[in-house]
Amino acid sequence: MTEIVVATRNQGKLREFRAVLGPENFKILSLDDIAFSGEIAEDGADYLENARKKSRSVAKACGKIVLADDSGIEIDALDGKPGVHSARFGGADLDSTARNEIVLKLLQSVQHPKRTARFRCVLSISLPDGRKYNCEGICEGHIAIRPKGKNGFGYDPIFLAAETGKTMAELGPEEKNRISHRAMALRKAVQECLMFF
Numbered sequence: 374m375t376e377i378v379v380a381t382r383n384q385g386k387l388r389e390f391r392a393v394l395g396p397e398n399f400k401i402l403s404l405d406d407i408a409f410s411g412e413i414a415e416d417g418a419d420y421l422e423n424a425r426k427k428s429r430s431v432a433k434a435c436g437k438i439v440l441a442d443d444s445g446i447e448i449d450a451l452d453g454k455p456g457v458h459s460a461r462f463g464g465a466d467l468d469s470t471a472r473n474e475i476v477l478k479l480l481q482s483v484q485h486p487k488r489t490a491r492f493r494c495v496l497s498i499s500l501p502d503g504r505k506y507n508c509e510g511i512c513e514g515h516i517a518i519r520p521k522g523k524n525g526f527g528y529d530p531i532f533l534a535a536e537t538g539k540t541m542a543e544l545g546p547e548e549k550n551r552i553s554h555r556a557m558a559l560r561k562a563v564q565e566c567l568m569f570f
Contacts, residue, residue: 374400375398377399377401377402377437378404378435379401379440380440381441385526389550392546393556407435411434413427413430415443415460417443423457424443433501438500439498439499440496440562444495445458445493446493446528446532447490447492448480450480451480469527472527477519485515489513489515492554493509493511494510495508508562508565510553510554510555510558510560511557512554514534515532516532516533521542524541525549
């Protein structure tokens with residue numbers, strides 16, 4: 374069975390990676406599983422730069438296939454912000470609830486048709502021999518008026534997925550993993566490169 378290290382300690386992301394990739398095909402390891410203690414600054418200009426930086430650094434350290442992602446929410450009424458800065462929007466010390474409150478406050482005078490947004494995920498796959506691949510997934514939707522739902526993490530409670538009319542946090546794991554930006558990118562990764570290892 375192929376081992377893949379997912380360059381994250383985020384348990385929500387890790388659950389999604391494991392659910393989509395499936396335990397029957399790949400053994401998914403986290404940074405904690407390989408005792409990777411380094412910190413990788415996500416200071417790139419875009420998602421791909423951040424994802425590549427993580428996958429290359431970890432692959433070099435552990436000698437395994439490494440998959441890293443960078444993702445964010447892009448809100449049209451905010452000129453695409455927070456985008457690549459989604460995880461630190463409003464300040465590095467804030468939690469997801471506080472970030473969601475900032476977004477809702479910034480959009481309080483914006484009506485539904487103009488609250489369009491998307492989740493974007495860029496994956497970078499690095500192999501110990503230096504080969505690299507990348508792919509992207511996008512989930513279109515709108516920003517809700519108020520948070521709803523208890524599932525998911527990050528901006529999920531305020532993102533209405535276009536396909537469902539529900540926030541990502543209202544969806545069960547199976548439905549979310551069918552339509553999410555991360556799931557789309559992961560399915561592309563499997564089809565385009567992971568299935569050949």
